[in-house]
Amino acid sequence: MYKMSFRSLPALLGVLVMSVLLMGADGCSSDPNVEGAKLDLRNKDYDRALENLDKAITTDATNAEAYYLQGQVYQEMAKAEQDLAAHRDLVENMQMSYTKALDNAGEGDETMSSDINQRLRMAWYEEYQRGASSYSAQNYDEAANYFENATMIAPDSSGAFVNLGYAYISMGSDSLAIEPLTMAVEKGDDNVDTYNILADLQRSYVSADAAIATLSKARDMYPDNADVLARLFNAYVSSGQADEAIALAETEVANNPDDARMRYNFGSLLLQAERYDDAIEQLTRATELEEGYTSAVFNLGAAYQNKAVAVNAEISEMEDELRGEDVSDARTEELEQMVEAKVAERDQLFAESVPFLVQARELAEAAGDDAADICTALGQAYARTNQMDLAEEAYACAEGN
Numbered sequence: 001m002y003k004m005s006f007r008s009l010p011a012l013l014g015v016l017v018m019s020v021l022l023m024g025a026d027g028c029s030s031d032p033n034v035e036g037a038k039l040d041l042r043n044k045d046y047d048r049a050l051e052n053l054d055k056a057i058t059t060d061a062t063n064a065e066a067y068y069l070q071g072q073v074y075q076e077m078a079k080a081e082q083d084l085a086a087h088r089d090l091v092e093n094m095q096m097s098y099t100k101a102l103d104n105a106g107e108g109d110e111t112m113s114s115d116i117n118q119r120l121r122m123a124w125y126e127e128y129q130r131g132a133s134s135y136s137a138q139n140y141d142e143a144a145n146y147f148e149n150a151t152m153i154a155p156d157s158s159g160a161f162v163n164l165g166y167a168y169i170s171m172g173s174d175s176l177a178i179e180p181l182t183m184a185v186e187k188g189d190d191n192v193d194t195y196n197i198l199a200d201l202q203r204s205y206v207s208a209d210a211a212i213a214t215l216s217k218a219r220d221m222y223p224d225n226a227d228v229l230a231r232l233f234n235a236y237v238s239s240g241q242a243d244e245a246i247a248l249a250e251t252e253v254a255n256n257p258d259d260a261r262m263r264y265n266f267g268s269l270l271l272q273a274e275r276y277d278d279a280i281e282q283l284t285r286a287t288e289l290e291e292g293y294t295s296a297v298f299n300l301g302a303a304y305q306n307k308a309v310a311v312n313a314e315i316s317e318m319e320d321e322l323r324g325e326d327v328s329d330a331r332t333e334e335l336e337q338m339v340e341a342k343v344a345e346r347d348q349l350f351a352e353s354v355p356f357l358v359q360a361r362e363l364a365e366a367a368g369d370d371a372a373d374i375c376t377a378l379g380q381a382y383a384r385t386n387q388m389d390l391a392e393e394a395y396a397c398a399e400g401n
Helices: 033-043 048-057 064-080 084-104 110-136 140-153 159-169 174-188 192-205 209-219 224-240 242-253 259-270 276-289 294-322 329-366 370-383 388-398
Strands: none
Touching: 033 048, 033 064, 033 084, 033 388, 048 064, 048 242, 048 388, 064 084, 064 110, 084 110, 084 140, 110 159, 140 159, 140 174, 159 174, 174 192, 174 209, 192 209, 192 224, 209 224, 224 242, 224 259, 242 259, 259 276, 259 294, 276 294, 370 388
16 A cells, blocks of 8 residues: 655764673662672673562662662563563553662762663663664564554654554555544654645544544645645545535645646536536646546536536526416517527537537547446436437446446
């Protein structure tokens, strides 16, 4: 459905210096359990380190250094853990420990704060890279887990949210991609593909109105992007906001008068709005700009035919008035003249629709497309112009015979 590609790492991460993250500060602590945990961490005896740190925290629930070291232990354990669920638990524990360390650190303890922030950036990078590797190997479930971890660690960074959305789409869970892509946009992602993909998903799983809100923002950012405009137009149409769709199409036709597709869109909306003369103008121009434009040719024939039907309705109203009991002789003469003129107009419109419907049928059949709807309209036009043999053949085409 979509061509997925990973975003480059956000510039704010900068270059991570791996060597500074091997161990934490090596100052002395007044708590022997913390000192023991430092030795355990160096020896990679993580279980024993956690036991010592639990004792330290039980003794003093505000011990920032104990939480700080606890976060380091969980971070080191997460690096080696391959089971996704266990890995996620360790990442969550790491983040909670670092958060508690920052909450309990003294105002002057800038070294700890700086180191924790750097470690969190490192953890984000680790999860992001794991996600990218899993995605490249087409292990999309696994990739989604790692990207979700990255969003948990750095919730203000849009890159992991975008790629989490891509992972969900690639694994066939399109609706799950809506939330992370929405978050990516809220966090400042300004890639037009993010907006377009999110809007498509919103139209499918949420509502056309939700898609319109997303696409309206995208249009403000990318006023000349054809994909955004086409999606916004279609969203207006599917939500029943014909006036907004017409206004958008009219603006775009004015800005791009030689765009056959926009002329077609504009003309088709005008046709639905029963503005037949305006529709004929736009659809005629669309067929001039793009030769063999089947849909535009068909709708142009339909515009003439529908206008003829509208004229026929006027004739019926006049004839009903003529059959009334209290119609004066002068009014009768006036109505008869009006009916005669309208009949001529109606018949002329039906006749004008025929060549366009014939052409549309030929184009559709040459392309191997279904021409049933075109044949139905053509049969009606032939019948209205007293070409009954041709009408019979067209109706047979409509029925697949």
